[in-house]
Amino acid sequence: GVPASLSRFRGALVAAVLGDCVGGEFEGAEEVPMESVLQHLNSLNDETKGNGILEYSDDTAMARCVVQSLLTHAGFNEQDMARRFSKEYSASPGRGYGSGVIHVLKKLASPQLSDVYQPARNQFNGRGSFGNGGAMRASPFALAFPDIASVKRFARLGAMLTHSCSLGYNGAVLQALAVHLSLQGALDLPQKFINTLITEMEEVEADEAARNDARILKEAEKPFCERLHRVRDLMDRSKVSIEEVISELGNGIAALHSVPTAIFCVLHCLQPQECFPESYGGVERTIAYSLALGGDTDTIACMAGAIAGAHYGIKAIPQTWIKFCEGAEDADLNAERLHMMYHQL
Ligand code: 8NA
Ligand code: MG
Ligand code: MG
Numbered sequence: 405g406v407p408a409s410l411s412r413f414r415g416a417l418v419a420a421v422l423g424d425c426v427g428g429e430f431e432g433a434e435e436v437p438m439e440s441v442l443q444h445l446n447s448l449n450d451e452t453k454g455n456g457i458l459e460y461s462d463d464t465a466m467a468r469c470v471v472q473s474l475l476t477h478a479g480f481n482e483q484d485m486a487r488r489f490s491k492e493y494s495a496s497p498g499r500g501y502g503s504g505v506i507h508v509l510k511k512l513a514s515p516q517l518s519d520v521y522q523p524a525r526n527q528f529n530g531r532g533s534f535g536n537g538g539a540m541r542a543s544p545f546a547l548a549f550p551d552i553a554s555v556k557r558f559a560r561l562g563a564m565l566t567h568s569c570s571l572g573y574n575g576a577v578l579q580a581l582a583v584h585l586s587l588q589g590a591l592d593l594p595q596k597f598i599n600t601l602i603t604e605m606e607e608v609e610a611d612e613a614a615r616n617d618a619r620i621l622k623e624a625e626k627p628f629c630e631r632l633h634r635v636r637d638l639m640d641r642s643k644v645s646i647e648e649v650i651s652e653l654g655n656g657i658a659a660l661h662s663v664p665t666a667i668f669c670v671l672h673c674l675q676p677q678e679c680f681p682e683s684y685g686g687v688e689r690t691i692a693y694s695l696a697l698g699g700d701t702d703t704i705a706c707m708a709g710a711i712a713g714a715h716y717g718i719k720a721i722p723q724t725w726i727k728f729c730e731g732a733e734d735a736d737l738n739a740e741r742l743h744m745m746y747h748q749l
Contacts, residue, residue: 407588410743411717413547416583417739418721418732419687419713420467420543423705425458425729426691430701431500438679441695445688448728460731461500463706465492466541468731470562471738474548478745480558486512486520486565500702502535502657504528508566524568531620534571536659538563540703542576543710546583547742550749555584556608567659570614571627575659577608578628579707582667586714594671598639601667602632623660631664639671646696655699662700666707669694670715685720687712 405411429444430436447453469488477484490512493501501509504527511523527533545559556577563576581604590597608614609626624630634652638644653668654661673689676682680689690712694705713721718736726732 405589405717408550408743408746409717410740411719412587412714413743413746414718414736414739415687415713415716415721416543416547416587416710417471417713417735417742418718418726419691419709420706421460421464421709421732421735422687422721422725422729423691423694423707423709424460424463424702425732426725427695427702427705428458428461428500430695430698431461433698433701436696436698436701438692438696441692442681444695445692445725448725449722451724453728458729459499460729461702462502462537463540463703464731464735465496465499466537467544467706468492468734468738470541470544471742474544475738475741475745478749479548480561482520482561482565485562489565502533502537504533504535505537505566512565521564521568524564524566527568531617532568532572533566534569534575534617534621534658534660535567536572536575536657536662536700536703536707538567538572539575539579539659539663540706542579543583543707544742545580546587546714547739548745548749550746552581552584552604554749555580556604570609570611570617571621571623572659574605574608574614574628575663578605578632578659578663579666579710581605582663582670582711583714586670586711589715591670591674591711591715594639594674595636598632598636598667598671602629602636605629605632627660628664631660632667635664635668635671638668644672650697650699655697655701655704657700657703662704663707665697666694666704667711669697669704669708670711673712686716687720688722 493509559580563573
């Protein structure tokens with residue numbers, strides 16, 4: 405497809421919502437047989453049901469705030485984005501937020517707050533959260549800003565409103581970069597795609613704060629780069645089991661254990677495979693595979709969905725799935741608005 409076409413924007417934003425909605429079924433499950441995944445996804449083809457019966461969770465709730473804020477200000481405004489997060493949380497607190505981040509969201513509601521980044525810095529005894537909550541809502545930054553420097557800068561700042569640990573906000577940078585590249589058609593050359601991500605993250609993780617956090621948490625010197633090298637090694641193998649993917653990359657709620665995993669899901673599902681029905685296109689394969697990993701399935705499928713959707717475009721998304729998922733039609737409309745913003749900046 406054409407780089408940065410409307411179809412890619414729609415695919416990215418809609419598939420992220422679908423991943424969140426259909427992934428909710430298995431969130432936190434330790435083992436998820438592919439058979440159960442296919443059964444669950446098959447139930448979405450029943451045309452007599454539908455109309456948004458699968459609800460979205462925190463992932464989509466916060467991504468919608470990011471989108472609305474970026475569109476309203478034609479750019480990044482931290483006060484406005486923070487206010488939208490806290491308003492959304494107080495309106496619908498039951499969307500499955502992490503147990504730490506809810507304290508930040510409550511503090512962000514205070515009108516006396518002068519520094520909107522402060523509540524996030526106070527998390528976990530001042531170390532900040534390394535959860536994937538910054539990364540799960542990072543895709544819209546790649547759909548709003550055409551230049552890579554802005555994507556990196558604003559994905560980072562947007563995540564820091566709740567996640568001040570570099571292992572949290574750098575996961576958001578990586579997720580936004582993956583969507584940015586996919587939007588340009590970079591997944592046509594998967595090796596080059598992963599190498600470009602590694603090169604970009606080398607620079608991102610050279611930062612003093614990142615090195616310090618990695619040291620304290622006893623991670624590799626450049627944790628995301630190390631994980632991306634593992635992704636590249638797994639890509640080169642002819643057969644990889646679900647167990648190996650989980651043990652090498654993880655399926656948990658830390659950004660480090662989920663963003664590289666989501667990227668691997670997309671790369672692994674670029675070609676048709678025996679375990680999927682023949683009728684499945686790339687977006688269906690990617691989401692199904694993400695769910696079969698278990699763990700934080702809604703968030704991994706949401707992030708993988710955004711990257712895959714930006715590659716395959718809206719035509720690869722089944723209409724029946726859209727009908728079943730709350731917020732999918734809204735995402736489609738917002739994608740059009742972001743597409744305009746991207747091409748005007
Ligand atoms: P968060 O910031 O509360 O982080 C999530 C969790 O990670 C925390 O509750 C802690 O247990 C742990 N954590 C993060 N940083 C640190 C630290 N520095 N030291 C010790 N522990 C830490 O929430 P979030 O916005 O990052 O959300 C992450 C995930 O939680 C999302 O996937 C979201 O959907 C949610 N969630 C996940 C599950 C699941 O079973 N996978 C269930 C409900 C909610
Ligand atoms: Mg969620
Ligand atoms: Mg989740």
